[in-house]
Amino acid sequence: MQLVCPLNPVTDLANWMRRKFDLNQSATIPRHIRYVLLVVVLIGSALTGTLLWEWINPVSLLGRSLIMGFSSGALLIIALFLFDLLVVEHGWCGHICPMGALYGVLGSKGVVTVTAKKREKCNRCMDCFHVCPEPHVLRAPVLDEQSPAQVTHRDCMTCGRCVDVCSEDVFTITIHNIIRDASRR
Numbered sequence: 669m670q671l672v673c674p675l676n677p678v679t680d681l682a683n684w685m686r687r688k689f690d691l692n693q694s695a696t697i698p699r700h701i702r703y704v705l706l707v708v709v710l711i712g713s714a715l716t717g718t719l720l721w722e723w724i725n726p727v728s729l730l731g732r733s734l735i736m737g738f739s740s741g742a743l744l745i746i747a748l749f750l751f752d753l754l755v756v757e758h759g760w761c762g763h764i765c766p767m768g769a770l771y772g773v774l775g776s777k778g779v780v781t782v783t784a785k786k787r788e789k790c791n792r793c794m795d796c797f798h799v800c801p802e803p804h805v806l807r808a809p810v811l812d813e814q815s816p817a818q819v820t821h822r823d824c825m826t827c828g829r830c831v832d833v834c835s836e837d838v839f840t841i842t843i844h845n846i847i848r849d850a851s852r853r
Contacts, residue, residue, distance in 0.1 A: 673726055673727065673761075673767075673768075673827075674726050674727060674729075674730040675726035675745070675748065675760065675761075676761075676827070678745055678748065678749050678752075679748070679749070679752050679758065679760055679761055679801075680799075681749070682749050682750075682752035682753040683752065683757065683758065683799070685753055686752075686753055686757060687798070691753065691754065693755075693756055693757050694754065694755055694756075695755050695756050696756070697756050697759065697763040697764070698763070699762065699763055699802075699823065701763055701764060702763060702764050702765055702766055702768060702769040703766075703769050705764065705766040705769070706766035706769045706770055708766075709721045709766050721766060721767065724744065725767060726745075726767075727767075729741045729744060729745070748760050758801040758802075761801035761802075761825070761827075762801040762802055762823075768801075768825050771825050771826070772802075772822045772823050772824060772825050773822050778826070778844075779843060779844050780826050780841060780842070780843055780844075781818055781819065781820075781826065781841070781842050781844065782818070782819040782824060782826055782828070782830060782831065782839055782840070782841055782842075783809070783817050783818045783819065783839065783840050783841075783842055784806075784809040784810045784817045784818075784819070784838050784839055785817055785838070785839070785840050786836070786837060786838045787809065787810055787813070787817055787838055789836040789837070789838055790810055790811075790836060790838050791835075791836055793835070795833045795834065795835070796810065796829075796830035796833055796834055796838075796839070798833075799829040799830065799832075799833045800827075800829055800830055801825065801827065801829075802821070802823040802824060802825065804821070804823070805819050805821035805823050805824040806819065806830060808821075810838065826841070828841055
């Protein structure tokens, strides 16, 4: 889940600085590229017998950096910060991170979900859209009264940023009891 990614403060800082200094996106990257990278990493891992993703996984990287020093890990984190700041808004989380892609695919039918339960209270401030690494996932649940209120798009990483930023408490994070939910089907 995106809530535990140690790169969040880094990308959040880049996003804040981008807004503060009115920096415009200088490149576009197709959002599906992270799914391609996920498949490449999975196939590469299967063929080589190694965990390729662990070389750049932010969670593992932070752990290794704390134990062995901040050398290459710090350089990668700085590079990702600059990429998010100067090249593509939400570039890492929203366009490249294969782990986020995996979390999104697993989370689309997962135990933890985001729901716009009180969408009638939405004042259209769009703060949730500004902080979300995948703002397109909020469009239907928030703005379309005919759509289900639950965010079900596979690009949603259940990061909870929309929940945190919403002044009207439109969003909730729900933890489903999968045993009870399965028995109802």
